[in-house]
Amino acid sequence: MDTQRPLLQTKDRAGKLNELMTMREPLYRAAPDLIIETAGKSPKVVVDLIRQHLD
Numbered sequence: 001m002d003t004q005r006p007l008l009q010t011k012d013r014a015g016k017l018n019e020l021m022t023m024r025e026p027l028y029r030a031a032p033d034l035i036i037e038t039a040g041k042s043p044k045v046v047v048d049l050i051r052q053h054l055d
Contacts, residue, residue, distance in 0.1 A: 007020065034053050036049050036050060
């Protein structure tokens, strides 16, 4: 019950977070020059992917 996060002052926090992510994800994906999917990847693999895009 963090009072600094008023959007999460609800009984269904997971539902609210899903709703927010649905609305915000298009904005998050449009902003960066590069998106690296990191799920299931080790830190070394992620670093290697980033390095490949910087070269």
